Amino acid sequence: MANWIPLWLHKLGSPPIFYRFAGLLRPWMLAFAVLLGAVALYGGLVLAPPDYQQSDAYRIIFIHVPSAWMSLFIYGVMAIASFIALVWRIKLAEVVAMESAPIGAAFTFITLVTGSLWGKPMWGTWWTWDARLTSELVLLFLYLGVIGLYHSFEDRRQGARAAAFLAIIGIINVPIVHFSVNWWNTLHQGSTIRILGPSKMSGDMLWPLLTMMAATKFYYLASLFGRARVDLLAMESGKDWVRKIAEDEAAP
Amino acid sequence: MTVTTLTAPLLLEARALSFYRQDEPVFGPLDFRLHAGEVALVEGDNGSGKTTLLRVLAGLLHVDEGELRWRGAPWQRDAYSGEILFLGHHLGLKSDLSARENLAAASGLYGTRDNSHPDGVLAQIGLAGYEDEPVRRLSAGQKKRAALARLLLLPATLWLLDEPYANLDRIGIELVNRLVEQHAARGGAALITSHGAVSFLSGEPKRIRLHA
Amino acid sequence: MSQPSLASACTAVLRRDLTLAWRRRGDIAMPVLYALIVTTLFPFALGPEDALLQRIAGGVVLVTVLLAMLLALDAMFRSDIEDGSLEQLVLAPQPLALMLGMKILAHWLGTALPLMVAAPLLAGMLHLPTAVMPVLLLALLLATPLLSLLGAVLVALTAGTRRSGMLLALMLLPLCVPVVIFAAGAVAAAQQGLPWLAPIAWLGAALALALVLAPLACAAALRIALDA
Numbered sequence: 001m002a003n004w005i006p007l008w009l010h011k012l013g014s015p016p017i018f019y020r021f022a023g024l025l026r027p028w029m030l031a032f033a034v035l036l037g038a039v040a041l042y043g044g045l046v047l048a049p050p051d052y053q054q055s056d057a058y059r060i061i062f063i064h065v066p067s068a069w070m071s072l073f074i075y076g077v078m079a080i081a082s083f084i085a086l087v088w089r090i091k092l093a094e095v096v097a098m099e100s101a102p103i104g105a106a107f108t109f110i111t112l113v114t115g116s117l118w119g120k121p122m123w124g125t126w127w128t129w130d131a132r133l134t135s136e137l138v139l140l141f142l143y144l145g146v147i148g149l150y151h152s153f154e155d156r157r158q159g160a161r162a163a164a165f166l167a168i169i170g171i172i173n174v175p176i177v178h179f180s181v182n183w184w185n186t187l188h189q190g191s192t193i194r195i196l197g198p199s200k201m202s203g204d205m206l207w208p209l210l211t212m213m214a215a216t217k218f219y220y221l222a223s224l225f226g227r228a229r230v231d232l233l234a235m236e237s238g239k240d241w242v243r244k245i246a247e248d249e250a251a252p
Numbered sequence: 253m254t255v256t257t258l259t260a261p262l263l264l265e266a267r268a269l270s271f272y273r274q275d276e277p278v279f280g281p282l283d284f285r286l287h288a289g290e291v292a293l294v295e296g297d298n299g300s301g302k303t304t305l306l307r308v309l310a311g312l313l314h315v316d317e318g319e320l321r322w323r324g325a326p327w328q329r330d331a332y333s334g335e336i337l338f339l340g341h342h343l344g345l346k347s348d349l350s351a352r353e354n355l356a357a358a359s360g361l362y363g364t365r366d367n368s369h370p371d372g373v374l375a376q377i378g379l380a381g382y383e384d385e386p387v388r389r390l391s392a393g394q395k396k397r398a399a400l401a402r403l404l405l406l407p408a409t410l411w412l413l414d415e416p417y418a419n420l421d422r423i424g425i426e427l428v429n430r431l432v433e434q435h436a437a438r439g440g441a442a443l444i445t446s447h448g449a450v451s452f453l454s455g456e457p458k459r460i461r462l463h464a
Numbered sequence: 465m466s467q468p469s470l471a472s473a474c475t476a477v478l479r480r481d482l483t484l485a486w487r488r489r490g491d492i493a494m495p496v497l498y499a500l501i502v503t504t505l506f507p508f509a510l511g512p513e514d515a516l517l518q519r520i521a522g523g524v525v526l527v528t529v530l531l532a533m534l535l536a537l538d539a540m541f542r543s544d545i546e547d548g549s550l551e552q553l554v555l556a557p558q559p560l561a562l563m564l565g566m567k568i569l570a571h572w573l574g575t576a577l578p579l580m581v582a583a584p585l586l587a588g589m590l591h592l593p594t595a596v597m598p599v600l601l602l603a604l605l606l607a608t609p610l611l612s613l614l615g616a617v618l619v620a621l622t623a624g625t626r627r628s629g630m631l632l633a634l635m636l637l638p639l640c641v642p643v644v645i646f647a648a649g650a651v652a653a654a655q656q657g658l659p660w661l662a663p664i665a666w667l668g669a670a671l672a673l674a675l676v677l678a679p680l681a682c683a684a685a686l687r688i689a690l691d692a
Contacts, residue, residue, distance in 0.1 A: 086688075138638045145635040152625040155274060161688045162621045166635060169617065169681065173639055176670075180642035183663075184649060238275055310555055314691055334467065334557035342548025346480065348487040353480070360476020361556035361563070363468045 013092040015232045016241040022225035029222035036215035043208030057121045064114040066212040067107045068132075070220060071139060072174075074104030078146070079171035082164030091235065092228075094160035097167060098150050099227035103220055105143035111136050131178075131185040138177045142170040156235065260288040262324060263410060263441050264309070269318035271301065271308055278304045279462050281318060286443065286458070288409070289436050294445040296462030302445040303341065305462065306412050309443065310338040337362070337408035339416060343399035347388035351379055351398040354387060355405055362406040373404040378427065392419040403431055411435060411442040473558045474566050481570035491539075495532035495575050496582045502528045503586045514591050521590035522600055522651030526644060528586065529579050529604060530611060536575040537615040538632055540567070541623050541686075550623075554690065564686070565679035568616045576608035592655075599654035599664075603647040606667040613671075613678035614639045620682045623689035643667070 044062035051058040081097035084090055115133050116126050127133075146163045153159030236242050263286050270280030279301030286292055294302050307313045309320070311329055320327040322335075345354050355370040374383050377397045382390060387398055396419045403411060416428050432442050443460075468476070485492060506524055510516055544550040553563055583604055584597055592600065618635045622628040646663040653660040 138641055141634060142638045145631075145638065148631045148634055149621060149625075152622065152628060152631055155624075157274065158624060158688070158691060161691075162624070162685070165681075165685055165688055166618075166621055170638065173642075176642050177638060180645045180666075184645045236275060310551075312551060312554065312690055333555060336555065338551065338555050340548050340551055342546070342551065344548035344552040346484060346543075346547065346549060348484055349480070353483065357476050357480040358552065360468055360479075361473050361553065361558055363557075 013090045015092060015236050015239075018092055019229055019232055019241075019245075022229050026222050026225040026229075029218045029225065033215050033218035033222055036211050036218065040208045040212035040215055043211060044205075048204045048208055049202070054122070057118070060114050060118045062208055062212050064111060064118060065209060066216045067111040067114065068136065069213060070216045071104055071108040071111050071136065073217075074100050074107060074220060075139065075142070075167075075171065075174065078104060079167050082167040085164045086161060086168070091157070092232075094157065094164065095228045095231045095235070096224065097164050098146075098160050099224055099231055100220075101143055101146045101150070101163075101167075103223050103227075105140060105147060107216070107220075108136060108140045108143055112140065129185070131182045134181045134185075135174075135178045138181070139174065142173070146170065260290070260439070262287055263290075263322065264443075265321040265324075266309075267319040267321070269308070269320060270316060271304055271313065272316050273304075282460070282462075284458075284460050286410075286441050288439045288441055290458055291432055291436050291442045291444065292458040292460050294443060294460045294462065300462040302462055303414055305460075306338070306340070306414050306443065306445060310336060310340075310412050312338075335409040336412060337403060337406055337410070338412045338414075339399060339402070340414045343395055344402075345387045345395060345399055348386055350384045350386055351390070351401065352383045354398060355401055358402050359405055362402075362408070364405060365407045368405050370401075370405060373401045374398075376404060377401045378423070393421060393424055396420055397424065397427075400428065400431065403435070409440050411440065411444075413442060413444045415445055417446055467557070470558070470562070473556070474562065477553070477563050477566040478570055481567055482573065485570065485574035491536075492574055492578055495536050496578050498535060499528045499532040499579060499582060499586060502531065503589055506590065517590045518592065519655075521587050521592035522596065522655060523648045524590060525583055525587050525592070525600065526603070526607070526648050526651070529576075529583060529608065530640060530644065532579055533575055533608065533611050533615070534633055534636060536571075537612075537619055537636075538629050540571050540616060540619045545623055550686070550690070554686065560686070561679040561683040564616065564620075564682045565675075568612050568679065568682070571616070572609055572612040576604075576612060580604050580608065596651060596654045599660055600651050602664060603650045603667065606664065606671050607643050607647040610643050610667065610671050610674055611636075611640060613674040613682075614643075617678055617681045617685055620685035620689055623686060624691075625689075642670070646670075 040062060045059055048059070050056050078097045078100040081093045081100065085093035085097055112133065115136065119128055119130075119133075120126055146167050149166050150159045150163035153162060233242055233245070265285045266282055268281040268283060270282065271278045279296075282305070284292065294305060296302050304313065308315060311327075311332060315327070322328070322332050325331070344358075345351075346357075349357070351374055352370050355373065359370070371383060374380060377400055379394060379397055379401065382394065387395060390398060396416075400416065411432070413428075413432075417425050420428065432444070435442060444457075503524060506520070507517060510520070541550060544553070553567075554560060556563070580601065583601065587597060587600055615632075615636060618632060618639070621635070622632060625631070646667045650660040650663040650667070653663065
């Protein structure tokens, strides 16, 4: 194993350094997220032409698809951070993994709600056992399991390690669930209408979608940094650097 | 038992060993050495980390800071696990099984010392006539004895005994002392926690003090 | 001094757990009774119409068996943690994964096997065609050890927590979705006269993988859970 990986991680993984680094970047991330989000919404809701089949109903994809993408992306980040946390026992990796989970769960929830809203005009029902929606629902349960396990331990760090282990089991499980649900769907001949099928998207629809994807990434980073900072302060409350921050805050 | 320490091989060595829970130090930094034939008494008030220290030494808890060496080499689970015997707060007895069945299960996992036999061991420990009684029906002191029987039956170099005197009567306490002395005389070592003043070991044991 | 052989260590663990299960025979009957009660409720809820019951029989039996196993899963390591036996097992000079594998085997023999014996009765109550019965049993034979193995890993993870029944269900659900899909899929396919070997083969492959990996994961999870 190359030695520079743990060394480099240890340096950035030092809580006070990360605290300062995240504090500096967070406002910028948030600003980017709001700005890009506003541009993407304007592009998607106003500039993009209506779809010839779904007219304006399709516009929910500008929320639905980026959220769905983020729900998987964040799970990946969480699993990688979990792996680092378990192998090198780096506190920051535990924090990143555990604070990513609620954000990822929120994106998964948004995906499910928007998917269900979209389903009403498309399929005439709020919920359908479509392969992708079902997989997304299972993903939500995976997130909730990780969050639940984390909070059921008295000792935070121990809870983080146990939940990190569960996150890694989960990421092995995600493709298996996807495969099995697909198989199940074909077996039972469900009502699978492919919404985003192979039909190509026009450019006026594509750019707001990509912009929104960037906006959600920045939002995730901003949110993660904020949560991680709070968590680090709580976890390291006995350490000198936290005391110094508290004293600086208290000083007028 | 201090006579042998000069020539006896070094078994366990702790260098600046500390343990943290939620970033609060539980004990340490702690330095000590334990040679073959030595008995060490871990002393400290309630909450000073005696049990935690024993669990760290048993390998149940991860060493946060400092170093632990076994027979001169850095601590390794596989090299170590065959040589220790841990007796914790929880006795590790199945209450639905008899003392004999409990011992059989333990020796299946840990092996058996030469010339020792479950029934002989139980008689030695003062449980003759109770071999087939479910542990659930034994008194607290008898349960403790049933757990201590493992010390006589199973092979091990280092004994980690957490509060072995609790729940025992005067005869039981003397029994534990005798077991520990015999073990030390055979070239074994033991770490014993106790919150009371224990001065009934013949000879002067090594003392490891923990501060809350 | 005699180091015990691996085989004798395995037998010791297996014998101890089976003896314990036998001493508490009443507990073995509980999951079976539970499965029986749940299965009895279905005709009351849906009506005693043969065709309908026949259609849902396979799925109902599978889900019922799964829930009954979930009920018993929580106890897999609970008493061992409370009385300190688990510490003794972890510290023993034996490969922990293999010892845990023996415990899982004992647990499967104590909970899933009685359920499998009861399964034809449950399926019969819901009028599952006799021809499909072997497929159901085959599916159960592969699915129940899979659930025991997956469940053991999760139980090990929750070993350091307070009581955790609901959490365990939440954690197990995503893992057992594929198991339920393939097991019930095989039964449904057999019922429709379609080839059912493919889903059974998938279950078999998953079981082979879990047999190797789950005890290792279980050992790792247990070390994390005890590290407090």
